[in-house]
Amino acid sequence: MKDFRKYIKYGLAAVLMTGCDTQELHDLNINPQALNQVDLNFIFTSAELAIASNGSSGDNRYIDWRTNIGWCAYAIQQLGNASGGIAPGDKYTVNLETNAAPFEFTYNDQLKNIAEVLKQSGPGGFAEGKYVNMRNAARILRAFSFARLTDFYGSVPYTEANKGTEGIFFPKYDTQDVIYTDLLKELDEAAAAMNTSNGDEGFTDADFIYKGDINKWKRFGYSLMLRLAMRISNVDAAKAATYVSKAVAGGVFTSNADNMWVPLADGPSEWVNQNGISRAFDPGDGGQPAFLSATMVNFLKGANANSVADDDPRLMILSSGIGDWAGGVFTPVTTDPLKQKGLPNGYDQAMLDQLEGKPVIASKTYSRINVKMLQDSDPYMIMNYGEVEFLLAEAIERKIGSGINGTAKSHYEAGVKASMQMYTPYDASLTVSDAAVTAYLTTYPYGTTKPALEMIGEQMWVNKFFNWWEAWNDWRRTGFPKLTPTNYPGNVTNGTIPVRLKYPTSEVAGNPNYQTGATLPDDFTTKVWWDK
Numbered sequence: 001m002k003d004f005r006k007y008i009k010y011g012l013a014a015v016l017m018t019g020c021d022t023q024e025l026h027d028l029n030i031n032p033q034a035l036n037q038v039d040l041n042f043i044f045t046s047a048e049l050a051i052a053s054n055g056s057s058g059d060n061r062y063i064d065w066r067t068n069i070g071w072c073a074y075a076i077q078q079l080g081n082a083s084g085g086i087a088p089g090d091k092y093t094v095n096l097e098t099n100a101a102p103f104e105f106t107y108n109d110q111l112k113n114i115a116e117v118l119k120q121s122g123p124g125g126f127a128e129g130k131y132v133n134m135r136n137a138a139r140i141l142r143a144f145s146f147a148r149l150t151d152f153y154g155s156v157p158y159t160e161a162n163k164g165t166e167g168i169f170f171p172k173y174d175t176q177d178v179i180y181t182d183l184l185k186e187l188d189e190a191a192a193a194m195n196t197s198n199g200d201e202g203f204t205d206a207d208f209i210y211k212g213d214i215n216k217w218k219r220f221g222y223s224l225m226l227r228l229a230m231r232i233s234n235v236d237a238a239k240a241a242t243y244v245s246k247a248v249a250g251g252v253f254t255s256n257a258d259n260m261w262v263p264l265a266d267g268p269s270e271w272v273n274q275n276g277i278s279r280a281f282d283p284g285d286g287g288q289p290a291f292l293s294a295t296m297v298n299f300l301k302g303a304n305a306n307s308v309a310d311d312d313p314r315l316m317i318l319s320s321g322i323g324d325w326a327g328g329v330f331t332p333v334t335t336d337p338l339k340q341k342g343l344p345n346g347y348d349q350a351m352l353d354q355l356e357g358k359p360v361i362a363s364k365t366y367s368r369i370n371v372k373m374l375q376d377s378d379p380y381m382i383m384n385y386g387e388v389e390f391l392l393a394e395a396i397e398r399k400i401g402s403g404i405n406g407t408a409k410s411h412y413e414a415g416v417k418a419s420m421q422m423y424t425p426y427d428a429s430l431t432v433s434d435a436a437v438t439a440y441l442t443t444y445p446y447g448t449t450k451p452a453l454e455m456i457g458e459q460m461w462v463n464k465f466f467n468w469w470e471a472w473n474d475w476r477r478t479g480f481p482k483l484t485p486t487n488y489p490g491n492v493t494n495g496t497i498p499v500r501l502k503y504p505t506s507e508v509a510g511n512p513n514y515q516t517g518a519t520l521p522d523d524f525t526t527k528v529w530w531d532k
Helices: 002-017 022-027 040-050 060-075 096-121 132-153 176-193 214-231 237-250 276-281 294-301 349-356 385-398 408-420 434-443 452-463 468-478 505-510
Strands: 260-262 319-326 329-334 367-369 380-383
Touching (some): 040 096, 060 276, 096 132, 096 505, 132 468, 176 237, 408 434, 408 452, 452 468
Antiparallel strands (some): 319 329
């Protein structure tokens, strides 16, 4: 120790003798390779990618595999799964990763990047005033991500979230009504502030979704506003009406050309830039089996399962048929629409064997998701025009808001047409003709086959295929379609369809604000605020 102190003494003496002043000593502590500012274009692009990609920064495949598919797709009965642990939504069981995935990855990836864009482009930031359109597009993405979080859990950290650099390490929780009020305000302000005259630096290149098209960003912002306004319509009708009217006046989606698709790619590696849903279903990798549920197939086959004329044209859009899928190649057993069969929810292998009266080989028995929609480079849909038309039809039926032109019937029929004809970005062969749409609408006339609101709810359910978390949200709010719960032995909901996620165990144990701010009791049957 004496020798060590001696070297320190002589070292300091040498520094003093060479004439180093205080500033020079200070400069020695500065990392010459550290960034003093960040490229907001790069961060914004990363934020866009994170909501869809199997990327290295956050890996949305994790959320899709465990929650969007493993929970929502099965709970909402669009997919079926005879396995146990990877399908908690099918059996109403507990999977800790399913609960944790949206909370952990949304805060630590999408929202972290968006927070940096907003911080640096806002007051006091190095890019203040330079990235107006990017800043407001980031506000719209932030509203999208926070809506997804609060819809999963209820109360979540919001006003104090992603402020670790400001010394807030244990953010307080905000109630869902407070969060929704601010999200709607943010969408209103952000969409209005976007303008082609702002002249952002590099926004067109950074925005790989809409290529800097300000009009499409505004329409997405107002369409998202319409979605959120209708979501709270059962608990705050006045606010819902205000923002439905604002959304319509601002300008929502008007065709499938406005749909928000995140373009993706095959690489550069198997874990970067690829579609998170496709990777989750990839045989030998993701592990999720891609079987359609009996509920979905039976709905698409229509009132007369023995007649192709009654089929929804989407039956053989969403299904490849029955057969094996390996290495991106589908080997069919049958592609006959009349022979399509869905896997019933709430069954394990032994129960299926008993149901079918023989040992069941799933690939030779049940319909699969169309392999043309499960390529790694397929785009990822965030929101579409068909949903907007159904929301407008519902708003007219329920007399929510003003300024909506047309009738509920005309918007419903436009929604059905848009929903049936929106799949060509996956593959050009996935087309549905105008004649096929007309035939379907004639077979199932609006408000005649079933009550109007029920038909709207059912069509929104089909429309949200792949966006299963959104289908789950719609079902919780509307009660449509009318689903029969499963009652698998050992389920934790007493045989009722789950209505929220539980918080991650790390959040329960690590954030002292959980006890006073979280949605409690923290179980799968506690409804969120708007689910009344």
